[in-house]
Amino acid sequence: MRLRYAAFSDVGRVRKDNQDSGYAGPHLLVVADGVGGSARGDVASAETVEVLRRLDTPPGNDVLGALAGAIHLSHDRIAELVAADPSLEGTSTTVTALVLDGDRIAVGHVGDSRGYLLRDGTLAQLTTDHTFVQSLVDEGRITEDEARVHPHRNLILRAVDGVHEPEPDVFTLEVAPGDRILLCSDGASGVLTDEQLTRILAEGTPDSAAYSLVDRSLDAGSSDNVTVVVADLVDDDAVDDPETSAAATTGPMLVGAAAEGARSRGPGGRIAGARDTGELEPVGDTAPMAVEARRGSARPAAADDDLDPEEARYAPRPPKRFTWARRTLLALVLLLAVGLIAVAAYRWTQDQYYVGDDAETVAIFRGIEADVPGLTTHRVEEPSELRLTDLPDAYAREVSEGISASSLADARDIVQRLERRVTCPEPAQPSASPSTGPSASASPTPSASSSPPSSPTTSALCTEADE
Template sequence: MTSLVLHYSAISDVGRVRKDNQDSGYAGPWLLTVCDGVGGAARGDIASSTAVKALRELDDAPADRGDLLDRVAAGLDAAHLAIGRLVDEEPALNGTSTTATVALFDGSRVGIGHVGDSRAYLYRSGELSQLTTDHTFVQTLVDEGRISPEEAETHPHRHVILRALDGNHDLEPDLFVLEVVPGDRLLLCSDGASGSLRPDRLADILATGTPDYAAVELVRASLEAGSTDNVTCVVADVLDETATADDPSFSDLEPLLVGAASELRRRGRGVSGGMGIFRGHRSGDTGELEPVDAEIPEGVPFAIATDPEAQRYAPRPPRRFAWLSRLLVLAVVVGLLWVATAAAWAWSQRQYYVGESDGQVTIFRGLDAELPGIALSEPYETSDVDVDLLSGFDANEVTEGIDAGDLESARETVQRLAEQQRTEPTAGASTEPTTGATTGEG
């Protein structure tokens, strides 16, 4: 049977925004892996580098072809437990976690292990296939048919993942085997690449050049597409072993450790002569620049500058005394309503109008309006002026209510009506003026 080998490359770039690299990657003759750590104070760089350190123990020729997935599962479990021990030794790291996508080669097959939203792709015969499924909240919405894959690309919660290596929660990796053939090209990448480049763009880049060339171009294209995340790409070609016997680029191939897991830049293995892969490429530099301080510019809303990486993986602890906060909010709202109601009531009690009560012209305090079950006014002073002794016009005005504003104006209105009653009496009515008044409040 034909024996196959991997011709691989790996590159990790901090990107143009972040101050540090949370990604780690590894590529060797038997193992490919990418881990993307949680951001923020929990130190995702430590989580991803710890995971890769444990996983790279898998990079060895398999003794038994039948245990491929068992080895992958054991490697992920070892990485998971290593992070747990790290947190136990350093409680300040509580909450740290990382994704992990692993491809373990045995000469003819690749065992895939996957947790999180880093991805594995297969490029075969001009067609690109996504091998892994993201363990994200947004992916569950896509699976349920609630949003489309296109809508998922811009969903505000697309960074929230549901599974990760954290040494705390139960580990539930996806595990499967892929049969490979000569000419296959594998890509493992963090979401800094897959979240910025559409599948057709990924396929276009993977269709060209060596693994070195493709890896560099993937990183560069991700940054040019606007990725604000770290970008890590591992590319490997599946080749017939006999076809690589006289290939000098293959004979000196060594394992590559990139990102947070390595403090050293890659040396040698350049695309052009002895230069590193960051030089001599068709578009110049990869964009590996000095990181830009992610300060919030003056006048920019906080929501725009907030880093989604800080909220990606670690589950949030429950808020303490949440019931007390709600109670305080309720008390404030009730207090504001009470103050507003008291102010409105006090204002209404300074309003007066002239109306009719039991056939007499009466000064009312309050508002000349009605609400079901609520009295907005009450008699304040009752005069001796009889409504029946007023002219039809005046009587109608009194019945409808005459706005007076303040008490003094109301009393002047009553006095005017008393004078009208005296000078224009109704037939049979007394001509004596009646200007006396009684006060409703005593």
């Protein structure tokens, strides 16, 4: 099968510039809705289409991989543009793309532009909106009808922005001759019901259906840019009728901001069908409106209030104003928090006690036994005269490893218990009984087995224990 297609884009009756982009070719259909207002969403959508249109060739074996890869490449391209021109920070775009692969179509989708399939008079939505209200619908908190009028219905949660990974939905779908495909921005799907879309799509050629969808969307009150791509699936051997197929005379078609970008690159453009409809006159004296994103209510803009509703449309986009000041403030807050935590931790350590070894002498320490460069975490609170050598080996090892205490009084009790474990020397015993013989007057000789004299500390502790 192959595609008969048509693409239209209109700036609409309110906006001054068109931030939508669209593409239709023999193997590829794309709609991208730029987001960002003054951050130039038109740049994001046009660059995304420029990257994706490289897929308009006979597809290879891995169509889904190629489609997802192209969306990620557009993400990288936007990141490059923002790095080169900081005024573009905050720009992003939705994208819904379709690649025809024989009897199947591969679909890639990010954001709230939509893809539909009309078969035998029944319309099916192929894509799922990455929006706040869609998450409410999925959770059963609001209905589809309520979502259509919800104050936050335009708040999208996922886009191609060069900052966050786009995470596109990619899938394949079996198709058949006679199927009709619609890709559109929310300027159309946001104001036309499924019944209206079905009725308009069911009539005429892709060219006339695409034009009618744009026309009816603006008549229904769309305040956004409107971009639609309509394509029929036909047998490969079908003969094009120049009167019923725009593709027969125009070749690949580029519309919206992407078309403006192609024209700005100079004469000899590669796209013959580039066009922005612009047939409908904008509504005159339309008061500028600024949307309060938090409450979803609209208010007349003040004289110095130039906020475009598109500025707040993409939720994950970081704020642009006073970024350096906010980062500095955040760094100061983090440093203050770390400092407070460090002070609190140090004070806690100074309420801890343990009994340990101070130069082979038992002592009470205050703090914790830890090595922190540039910081003393413990000190001797009370020394003692008890030496490790005076203790049995098991107790000496415990002291060397440190014995935790719950308080200073508890540490003193531990030292006293250790003092009661001092090994006292055995009293000296004479080597033999005195002789009554003639040699009794001889001077007695000290026994070799007599114990050596004990240390003053040991003697004092042993004396106290005896008493």
